[in-house]
Amino acid sequence: MMLLATALQMALDEVMLSQDKLYVVLAVVLIIWAGLIKYLFALDRKLGRLESAMAESESSASEQPASLAIP
Amino acid sequence: MTLPREHPVARSFIDTHYRQIRLLIVLWMTAVLLGAFSFGGHWLNIPRISILEHTARNLYFHVPMWFTMMALTVVSAWHSMRCLRSGDAVRDIRARSAAQVAVVFGLLGLLTGSVWAHYTWYEGTSIWWNFDPKQTMATVQVLIYGAYFALRSALDDSAKRARISAVYNVFAFATVPFLLYVLPRQMESLHPGAEGNPAFSEITHPLMRLVFYPAVIGFIGVGWLLYHQRVRARKLEQQLENRQYTPL
Amino acid sequence: MKHWLRGTWAVLRKDLRLELRSRYVLNALLVFVLSALLVVALAAGADSVDTRIQAGLLWIVILFTASLGLGRAFVVEEECNTALLLRLHTTGSMVYTGKLAYSFLSVLTVNGVLVMAFLVLLSVEVAHAGLLVVTLALGTLGLSGATTLLAAIIARTARSGPLLPMLLFPLLMPLLLAAVEATHLSLTGSVAGAWNAAASALAAMTGFTGVVISASVLLFDHVWHD
Numbered sequence: 001m002m003l004l005a006t007a008l009q010m011a012l013d014e015v016m017l018s019q020d021k022l023y024v025v026l027a028v029v030l031i032i033w034a035g036l037i038k039y040l041f042a043l044d045r046k047l048g049r050l051e052s053a054m055a056e057s058e059s060s061a062s063e064q065p066a067s068l069a070i071p
Numbered sequence: 072m073t074l075p076r077e078h079p080v081a082r083s084f085i086d087t088h089y090r091q092i093r094l095l096i097v098l099w100m101t102a103v104l105l106g107a108f109s110f111g112g113h114w115l116n117i118p119r120i121s122i123l124e125h126t127a128r129n130l131y132f133h134v135p136m137w138f139t140m141m142a143l144t145v146v147s148a149w150h151s152m153r154c155l156r157s158g159d160a161v162r163d164i165r166a167r168s169a170a171q172v173a174v175v176f177g178l179l180g181l182l183t184g185s186v187w188a189h190y191t192w193y194e195g196t197s198i199w200w201n202f203d204p205k206q207t208m209a210t211v212q213v214l215i216y217g218a219y220f221a222l223r224s225a226l227d228d229s230a231k232r233a234r235i236s237a238v239y240n241v242f243a244f245a246t247v248p249f250l251l252y253v254l255p256r257q258m259e260s261l262h263p264g265a266e267g268n269p270a271f272s273e274i275t276h277p278l279m280r281l282v283f284y285p286a287v288i289g290f291i292g293v294g295w296l297l298y299h300q301r302v303r304a305r306k307l308e309q310q311l312e313n314r315q316y317t318p319l
Numbered sequence: 320m321k322h323w324l325r326g327t328w329a330v331l332r333k334d335l336r337l338e339l340r341s342r343y344v345l346n347a348l349l350v351f352v353l354s355a356l357l358v359v360a361l362a363a364g365a366d367s368v369d370t371r372i373q374a375g376l377l378w379i380v381i382l383f384t385a386s387l388g389l390g391r392a393f394v395v396e397e398e399c400n401t402a403l404l405l406r407l408h409t410t411g412s413m414v415y416t417g418k419l420a421y422s423f424l425s426v427l428t429v430n431g432v433l434v435m436a437f438l439v440l441l442s443v444e445v446a447h448a449g450l451l452v453v454t455l456a457l458g459t460l461g462l463s464g465a466t467t468l469l470a471a472i473i474a475r476t477a478r479s480g481p482l483l484p485m486l487l488f489p490l491l492m493p494l495l496l497a498a499v500e501a502t503h504l505s506l507t508g509s510v511a512g513a514w515n516a517a518a519s520a521l522a523a524m525t526g527f528t529g530v531v532i533s534a535s536v537l538l539f540d541h542v543w544h545d
Binding site: 155207211214215217218221222225226227231234235237238239241242243245246249250252253254256 | 465468469472473475476477478480482485486488489490492493494496497500519520523526527530531534535538541542545
């Protein structure tokens with residue numbers, strides 16, 4: 001297990017330090033990209049949920065009998 | 072009989088031109104990315120420095136995280152202050168949303184800084200985390216917001232929650248400058264501009280600033296987009312809650 | 320001004336009298352401090368610990384003691400339903416200052432005992448007693464200044480639990496770092512000009528205390544009144 005971990009670590013180091021460390025820049029950009037996209041998707045899901053809830057409340061409001069509505 | 076609408080007309084310039092602003096920010100960021108990765112005989116060919124090598128380009132990505140977090144922190148504290156003065160619920164929504172997006176940028180800054188430092192400053196060691204003053208600052212700021220959200224969830228009444236969490240937010244904001252003063256005296260920093268290190272302007276090639284400053288503006292723009300949508304989502308949520316509790 | 324002083328004194332006197340009657344907080348804190356110190360001393364082992372770490376350990380115990388002891392200041396008022404009476408008869412700043420004075424006195428007392436026990440149990444030698452006393456007094460004032468407002472905040476929450484330490488620790492980071500630095504300087508004998516060396520740390524502590532207390536006075540009314 002330890003051996004595997006160190007082997008992985010070494011392989012990672014080898015990739016990251018090759019090409020004058022260009023892959024470190026790639027890693028940083030990917031982290032930011034993934035973080036922002038993940039946040040954006042979570043936000044979109046929330047908005048979608050709110051939209052459908054909104055539509056539901058709108059349709060239930062229009063179904064109300066006229067006598068209950070505020071004049 | 073028609074039901075009254077919650078939001079009649081009061082739509083600001085930002086609301087009506089949101090899509091255009093978003094397009095502008097996306098194009099701007101695309102240009103920044105192109106500028107950041109132009110090398111090998113193209114324009115904006117930045118000089119190589121040993122140890123840093125190509126990672127000097129991380130300046131365009133890692134550092135703006137910090138700028139964006141600080142900008143959102145200021146926005147959050149400002150809205151909290153206004154919330155205390157006026158008691159306006161929208162101010163509370165704005166303060167909370169800015170804090171949420173600030174945490175996202177703070178975490179991204181910490182993560183990217185950790186990766187960058189591991190392969191440059193700490194190359195050949197197994198260090199991923201070191202208590203560098205700037206790193207500690209960002210961590211403390213994220214922790215403060217963690218406490219802020221925990222405090223919010225411990226308050227049930229919404230008016231009380233807005234007021235008391237605003238007090239904490241403003242109070243925490245007042246103590247942050249001391250951290251800036253005390254930390255550099257306590258631990259050594261490898262960041263440029265710290266004591267004994269060359270200043271930012273000395274080690275960055277003028278060409279880099281041509282990309283760096285637009286990158287800062289662009290990322291603050293992206294932060295603003297997320298913040299703006301957060302605010303919108305929260306406003307909608309509140310509208311919905313009001314409808315459920317006061318049936319028409 | 321005279322009226323304000325009288326109100327502040329009344330709040331302080333009330334709390335002191337209640338405390339002297341039951342001695343609950345003081346006794347509990349003293350027992351806590353001594354057992355925490357024992358744990359620290361045993362964990363440190365027989366080897367002499369670096370003075371820097373000694374200073375750090377001392378302030379960690381102080382921080383935990385304060386977060387345990389000071390959190391009750393306003394919860395008690397809400398529990399006994401006396402908060403309303405206080406609101407009617409005094410202004411917010413009187414309550415804040417009175418509570419601050421009470422917190423300061425009780426933590427100072429506990430810290431005095433704590434430092435004595437600390438010096439004996441870990442066999443620490445003090446090089447600059449004056450600097451140590453000033454650091455402790457300043458640190459205690461800053462600590463109680465920040466904690467009093469936060470204690471008022473958690474008294475308004477529905478579920479407090481571990482809320483106070485969580486709110487308090489990130490805020491106190493600057494004070495704690497400067498206090499450890501100054502304490503460290505007061506313990507090391509080698510520095511001749513310890514006061515000069517500690518000047519920036521003491522300045523940071525003074526500034527922090529001043530800002531925290533004035534911000535608390537400005538913000539307290541928003542927490543105290545509905």
